Amino acid sequence: MEYLxxxxxxxxxxxxxxxxxxxxxxxxxxxxxxxxxxxxxxSIGLRLLHRTTRRIELTEAGQLYYERSKRIVEEARIAHEQLGEMVARPSGVLRVSLPVDFATTYLAPLLPEFAALYPGMDFDFDLTPRNVDLVAEPFDLAIRMAAPQASNLIARVIARLTPRLYAAPGYLEQNGEPHHPSELKQHQCLTMQNIGSWVLHREAESVETTVGSRFRGNSVAMIRRLAVLEMGISALPERVVMEELASGQLRRILPEWQLAATSVYAVTETRLLPAKTQRFIEFLRERLREV
Structure with a gap:
């Protein structure tokens, strides 16, 4: 394609x-x-220009080639400039796949500010736990609570969430309040699916303890609700239970201890991102830095 x-x-x-x-x-x-x-x-097989010492003149073939070429070159220039504008100025529809709990708790409160910053953007959110195919499906990015397994995907950390322990006052009155992580094995501990132990940290000290209850799930909202209903002890980030803490429905226990922070990732199919995707990731990383 050198001739272009x-x-x-x-x-x-x-x-x-x-x-x-x-x-x-x-x-x-x-x-x-x-x-x-x-x-x-x-390469064409025709002379396009008559050359003299003072000037050049188009041949008949050269005139025809120039008229066609000029339009092609102009279209290419316009396409290049428009793509440059996409990088510089966010616009268009941003399509994001993300978990429902993260969307409602962390993203939704930030959307009014982001939407006001970039009025040329529209948003299409798919709230689903499934790992969408960023290559085959029309998503600009996915937000995930674990790093992707596929090596061809690009993952950027946008937040780190630190779970702490919370329980309803009614549950603690009925079952007593633990004063050390080792006592948690004697309690109903509400966990996500496939989790059989918690590792709690206090400065340089770490304690791993077996946990379990009659209830397991894959929804943070359900675990929070069960905790409010006095069904057990939950391990959740503070942002998730702010309203329940303020109303007294939950209170923190073992306040010197916490679980290890978990990372939240913005996952894309490529490092070359349009402005709408770049600005969204940068905004989330900035606003969620203190979570």
Whole structure:
């Protein structure tokens, strides 16, 4: 496809009506430019320019080629500029796949600010626990609570969530309050599916303890609700239970202890992102930095 580059050079020569002036505009040696146009003529099999010591003139074939080439080069320039605008100025529809709990607790409160910053953007959110195919499906990015397994995907950490322990006052009155992580094995501990133990940290000290209850699930909202209903002890980030803490429905226990922080990832199929995706990831990373 080298001839496409030579076509653009040919258009510049015709516009300048001089190899020297065109070479100066293009920032290349005059001899190189002349050689490239000669190669173009040979590849076409027709002379495009009449060269004299003072000026150049288009041949009949050259006039036809110039009219066609000029439109192609202009279209390419416009396409390049429009893509550049996409990088510089966010616009269009942003399609995001993310878990429902993260969307309602963390993302929704931030959306009014982001939408006001970028009025040219619209949003399409798919709240689902499934791992969407970022290559085959029309998503700009996915937000996930674990790093992707696929090596062809790009994962950027946008937040770190630190779970702490909470229980309803009624549950603690009925079952007593633990004063050390080792006592948790004697309690109903509400966990996500496939989790059989918690590792709690206090400064440099760590304690792993077996946990379990009659209830397991894959929804943070359900675990929070069960905790409010006095069904057990939950391990959740503070942001998730702010309203329940303020109303007294839950209170923190073992306040010196916490679980290890878990990372939240913005996952994309490529590192080359349009402005709408770049700005969204940067915004979330900035606003969620203190979570």
């Amino acid at each position: 580059n030579d076509m653009a050079l040919f258009v510049e020569v015709v516009k300048a009506r001089s190899f020297r002036r065109a070479a100066e505009t293009l920032g290349m040696p005059n001899s190189t430019l002349s050689r490239r146009i000669s190669f173009l003529e040979k």
